[in-house]
Amino acid sequence: MSENLSFVSPTPNSPWGTYLQQVDRVIPYLGDLARWSETLKRPKRALIVDVPIEMDDGTVAHFEGYRVQHNMSRGPGKGGVRFHPDVTLEEVMALSAWMTVKTAAVNLPYGGAKGGIRVDPKKLSLQELEKVTRRYTSEIGIIIGPHTDIPAPDVNTNAQIMAWMMDTYSMNVGGTATGVVTGKPLHLGGSLGRVKATGRGVFVTGREGARRIGLDLRGARIAVQGFGNVGSVAAELFAEAGAKIVAVQDHTGTIVNENGLDLSKLIPIARTVAGAVSFKGGDVIPNDKFWDVPCDILIPAALEGQITAERAKKTTAKLVLEGANGPTVPEADDILAERGVLVVPDVICNAGGVTVSYFEWVQDFSSFFWDEDEINVRLDRIMMNALNHIWDTADKHKITLRTATYAVACERILMARQERGLYP
Structure with missing residues (x-):
């Protein structure tokens, strides 16, 4: 008989505690595989x-x-x-x-x-x-x-x-041993397309999310928290699709422009020590006011636990794209669902990076490298196939995309665990 204990008892509102709650929510959809669910908690x-x-x-x-x-x-x-x-x-x-x-x-x-x-x-x-x-x-x-x-x-x-x-x-x-890490420089076995892959995945899944809820990207207002590699690349791609980036928050502060920030000028400045707040093409506001900025799409691309219950109640976004890992606490997730806000969860939304890391790993083993167009085509196809399967699961069970993503993923994980068996 298994005791219901985790590897480490989570502290309140911790990332590990958030993950354990996410696992508990998916157990009812795992059928006979639920007997292996403790595997996921350790x-x-x-x-x-x-x-x-x-x-x-x-x-x-x-x-x-x-x-x-x-x-x-x-x-x-x-x-x-x-x-x-x-x-x-x-x-x-x-x-x-x-x-x-x-x-x-x-x-x-x-x-x-x-x-x-x-x-x-x-x-x-x-x-x-x-x-x-x-x-x-x-x-x-x-x-x-x-x-x-x-x-x-x-x-x-x-x-x-x-x-x-x-x-x-x-x-x-x-x-x-080039295959021991991914994300390497190109001349050491790195892959084309890797740097922008995570941000591209956010855009690809976000574009599909917007289509499904009837949100036209042309003119859509987007707020981005975290303006490093992921946030800035996603912002660029959405801007190319006609959206307006109205707010950006990085480690230096928050800058807004309701008419849209000029990314061609903002991004080079944001990459300097002075950060985004040194950009003159917008107004600097207190960080806690970032969540009040009117927007259609919110992209949390910083660290964990950023969308709290209070912030979930405030946001005007119709679509949340989790560029960061674990940015939404479970209580906030429930509030967003009740308000009809679509959340594309981190475990699919930002999976572009690990997908192209996989491509890099494969290329290193074969010593045969692909061009960037081929990588982007393969990335888009994998992301869209995965998202469509998850969406079908969500529609079938009438559950959120997060729970559906966990249902699909955990079934695969626990099926592998079951078929491999226990050794010794």
Whole structure:
């Protein structure tokens, strides 16, 4: 008899707690597979590592790092590595679990994993950042590999960090292993289309969501929270389709223009240290007023837990596209559903990145690389096929897209678990 306990008891309103609630909501739709549902609530493996480095001033600093492999029933672990001062084990557990669901939702042959280091990379020199990356990679090297667990970029990590990770792992195994990470520079086995893939996936799923609710993208007002790689790319694509980006919030603050922000000028400025608020083509407002800006589409593309119950009651959006992982807490999800707001959940909406990461991994193994047009065509087809199947499930059971996505994904995960059996 199984006790109803999770791997780690969640703290209130935590990402792990949000994930567990999402799993509980899908259990009634799993049929006989529900007997395996505890599998979804327990990460397969969690590694905590000390990351000591010598700083430029000669002192020794210690940082805490994590790599969590949530479920690998369908294939090797897949998931990014984030460098952030607020990273915790519980957060990384949730992110790894969402990767399990995400890869299954788009039917990629992966499980879910995630990594992180509790560090503010903005306070490190380039040399110190390299040392942190290489030491962390050496510490988690006992559980990652091209056939076991493949890291990728996430918050505050990029192609250069992936290059250092790939090189460190390769030196430790005695041969170049390009497939150990994705999101690498092109000349080290990276893939065309990878940088814009997550934002493109947000646009593709958002375009279909808008079509389904009868929202014309031409003239539609869009508010974007988080203006890094995901938010800015999605904003560009929506603007090309005729929408107006009326509000943008990044780590420096919030800027609005009801007539639409000029992205060709805003994006280069937002990428500087000064950030979006230094752009002169809009008005700066307090961050908490971002949620009051009249909009048709809301794209949370920052961190977890941003759409609270209070904010869900405020927003005028008809469509929410989750570019970030876990941006909506369960209580807010219910409020949005009651208000008739369509939410395209993170585990399908932002799956473009992991899909093109899969393409990169395949290309590395075959040493045969595709052009960007082919990658975009393949990406769009996979995203649309996955979304249409999820939508059919939602219509059949009269459930939200989130619950439908979990139903489709968890059925695939638990079917693999059941058919593989338990060893020993």
